[in-house]
Amino acid sequence: DAMVIQNPRYQVTQFGKPVTLSCSQTLNHNVMYWYQQKSSQAPKLLFHYYDKDFNNEADTPDNFQSRRPNTSFCFLDIRSPGLGDAAMYLCATSQNKFLSRLAGEGDTQYFGPGTRLTVL
Amino acid sequence: TQLLEQSPQFLSIQEGENLTVYCNSSSVFSSLQWYRQEPGEGPVLLVTVVTGGEVKKLKRLTFQFGDARKDSSLHITAAQPGDTGLYLCAGTYRFYNQGGKLIFGQGTELSVKP
Structure with a gap:
């Protein structure tokens, strides 16, 4: 059974045309992450939500935004896609407890299947 | 900076060989x-x-975490073509109260030829 679901799996957009990618989870995890992965590279963290708190990485371009309307869903908005934004976008989740000393297994991130974005 | x-970053071997990847x-x-x-596809x-010195086995795969929790290895015994893929290690750097950030290795592209 799918636990982290991403839609669509493939997205084609035009240069400069806004696009939204979606992620949903059935794990009830409190943390959701968005990564960008380019060919033959490791995933690069864009931002994450800890519950409703948004945490942006310092080098994430302003062109990338995110929304988390509830625990289960998270969206990645690319306001004006450029050719360099063509990539695989990965959503991940984890369950972390505030001030928990029981780290380790609880930090494990579970990834969705990804959305391949093509920019024409 | 973590x-x-x-x-290795690339590894091409014959079916039946053993291999080890290091982080x-x-x-x-x-x-x-x-x-x-x-x-x-996404990473699976x-x-x-979690524990320093820990060893875990998953069929023909053996994972080890260093005593100081700074390094890890993945050993595959008798590799099969189905093992072909990109293997990623990722260490968790834990924020104070905002979850954990994964620090990824560069990845190992493994190709197992029949």
Whole structure:
């Protein structure tokens, strides 16, 4: 059974045309992450939500935004896609407890299947 | 800055051979994950190691976490073509109260030829 679901799996957009990618989870995890992965590279963290708190990485371009309307869903908005934004976008989740000393297994991130974005 | 050095980056072997992939860092991680990723798919979790010195086995795969929780290895015995893929190690750097950030190694592209 799918636990982290991403839609669509493939997205084609035009240069400069806004696009939204979606992620949903059935794990009830409190943390959701968005990564960008380019060919033959490791995933690069864009931002994450800890519950409703948004945490942006310092080098994430302003062109990338995110929304988390509830625990289960998270969206990645690319306001004006450029050719360099063509990539695989990965959503991940984890369950972390505030001030928990029981780290380790609880930090494990579970990834969705990804959305391949093509920019024409 | 936390870094995780993964080696080798490319590995092409024959079916039946053994191999080991290494991940090394100067940083201590609260946990370390190993993932396998196939083309066009997201990373699939293989294992999480938490305790220094921990060894976990998953069929023909053996994972080890260093005593100081700074390094890890993945050993595959009698590799099969189905093992082909990108293997990623990722250490968790834990924020105070905002979850954990994964520090990825560069990945190992494994090709197992029949």
